[in-house]
Amino acid sequence: MDEAYNKVDSKDMMDHRNKTRDFLKGICLWVYKNVLKPSSLGVIFLFILIIMLLFFNPIIGMGDDGSNAGVLSQSNLYDVEELTPKQSMAFFEKNWGIMQYFNESYSSLSTSQTPFINAAVKLDFGLTRDGVFDLRFYAAIISICYLFASYLLFESVTKGKRTVSAYLIVCLGVFFFGDTAYTAWFNSFYAQGISLFSGIILAITLILMGQKKYNDYFLLVLFFSNAMIFCLLNHQYTILGIFMGILGILLQYVQPRKTFKIICIAGGSLLIVVSIIGFFLMSDNLTSINKLHSMSRGVLMTADNPETALEYFGINPQYSVLTGTNYYEAISPETINSTDMAIDFFNKITPGKIAGYYFGNPGQLYEMMNLAVEASFNIRPSWLGNYEISQGYPPGTQTDFFTGWSYFKANIMPGNFGFIMIWMGIIIGVYVRSFRLGIIARNERNTLEFLGLMTWMFIGIWQLYFSVITTGDTDNTGRLFVFSLTFDLITFVILGKLFFWFGKKLEKTDLKNGVNKFLKRKRNEKSVQGGTAE
Known part of the structure; x- marks a missing residue:
């Protein structure tokens, strides 16, 4: 009887070991397929660089040359440190005040940047409730969008391959787009951070669609949404919305499905109309x-x-x-x-x-x-x-x-x-x-x-x-x-x-x-x- 019990225990132990081994194999396979491929490794390195630069001391950001006053007004923010204009350019400001009362300079006409800032303000307030806006919350939102755009960029260039060439080109991509001259803009109210990720996604969706890399509808939604974001960032970009709207309408010829054609025509037409309205309503500065x-x-x-x-x-x-x-x-x-x-x-x-x-x-x-x-x-x-x-750095230090x-x-x-x-x-x-x-x-x-x-x-x-x-x-x-x-x-x-x-x-x-x-x-x-x- 003891022998029978021992055999059952041995069998259970073997089954447990096999299940554990299969589970570990599954994890290793998933890591190999999804984490160790060139595009994922590139994004991981970019993530590490961003965390080091933008979120831990000494925190890197961009000084304010005074051109962001309208952006601050639209989001009910103000300069809590009260630096002089010369100091504002020479130094980066991390903390900003949140207006608690009526904003006399508030402008109801916003750009596509405003929702991103407002989302960051609400996230900060929900987590800290200290009445002070930490600009790193905005940088975090922009960084997530940027990492997603970078992943699509690397995927389009490597085409899913794991060759030495694929890893080398991703390293070059990190060298190009992980440069602090690009990422430092995330910790600022300038529109450059949003134009960075939306500008990447705009064209990379077309390239990926040509490669049949992802679902066409998914890429189409990405194209139109980022085209809208990009065109409404600034008055000078609104004209580009007409060009991208026409391009979006022409995408209907990529595949014969009626639903796809309807989305292309509707999305392109909407983009053209919104761009024309934005051109006349937005200040040309x-x-x-x-x-x-x-x-x-x-x-x-x-x-x-x-x-x-x-x-x-x-x-x-x-x-x-x-x-x-x-x-x-x-x-x-x-x-x-x-x-x-x-x-x-x-x-x-x-x-x-x-x-x-x-x-x-x-x-x-x-x-x-x-x-x-x-x-x-x-x-x-x-x-x-x-x-x-x-x-403690000298004024204007980069x-x-x-x-x-x-x-x-x-x-x-x-x-x-x-x-x-x-x-x-x-x-x-x-x-x-x-x-x-x-x-x-x-x-x-x-x-x-x-x-x-x-x-x-x-x-x-x-x-x-x-x-x-x-x-x-x-x-x-x-x-x-x-x-x-x-x-x-x-x-x-x-x-x-x-x-x-x-x-x-x-x-x-x-x-x-x-x-x-x-x-x-x-x-x-x-x-x-x-x-x-x-």
Whole structure:
């Protein structure tokens, strides 16, 4: 009887061991499939970098240049530290006050950034209830969206493969997009953090749709939702909503299902309508300072004859004295704000007129685009500090931690529009063949990778041009953030393609076997020499 019990116990123990072993195997298999693949590892490294930089001392963020007053008003926040304007630029502020009473400066017209800030404020209040808003709650929300966008980006480039090339390109992606010059924007009220993740998702959904990587409906919802977020971030992006709305309508040809076509047409039409409404309702933020700079630091600065340039706008040639000056050194504030200045100068300047002038003077436009590209490669404005005033760093100090890519772009990469034109030619040359074949074969999916890259390119070039006609060459570093981002995204995708092509070439030439044979021959030679010596 004892033997029977022992046999039963042994059998139970064996069953338990087998179940435990199967359970552990299942965990290991899940980890291998989902955690150890290149895209997941890339996101994990980005997560570690963000946690280190944005949430633990010394906390990294961006100083405030005063342009975020409207954003603060829409979310009922105020400056609790009461820093001077100069200090606000030189130091990052983590804590902000939450208004408890009526907000006199509140504006009912919000941007797509407002819901993200409001969600962060409510989350902070729900957890702490201290009446002070910690900006890291906002950074946490933006970081989650950014990590999700990065995962999709890595998935599109690696195409689910686990080759050496896939791991290398993801490492390059971490080097590019984990750069502190990008992630430091999350700890600020600037719109750059949202434009970062929404800008990535906009085109990456098209590329993934072409690869049949995920469900088409899921990608379609991502495309339209992020297009809406991106276009309503700022007045200058609303025009892009018309372009993306048309693109969304054209996506109906990707698959024949009626439901899919209806979503494409409805989503694209809604995006166009909302963008047009946003264009007329949202403030264009073109102050007299912007108009002055668009002329003095743009049209007049690059003109051979400033007086002749002013005649195009119907402005008195005497205003040519403003050539090359900025708002703070040109003329007195009383003159700038006078009625005569408004009638004789500012009222005659519009973005449309400036665009028309540059269209007739392409040499000046090229010169301004050169300056804009050079400024865009400096991802962080040099005048905005990264540290809190309480941390004891000198005013305006910026971190050097994990800034290799931004340093390379700012100091080594050619910063001129000629380089950008060559770069665009290479991109179009690489992808236009697959696009043409897709059109001929009526296989619209094969055209989506090209369309995704062209979407990024169009958005980037649009921001370059818009910045030139609205502010000249002033304040371009922050304004041209999206161009810098789209340049990096397209470059990253192209390098990914190059890495995989090179990896396949190595496999075809069987270079690995050749190297192994060479090393084996060297070892044999050494062993023979050793035997001879003995």
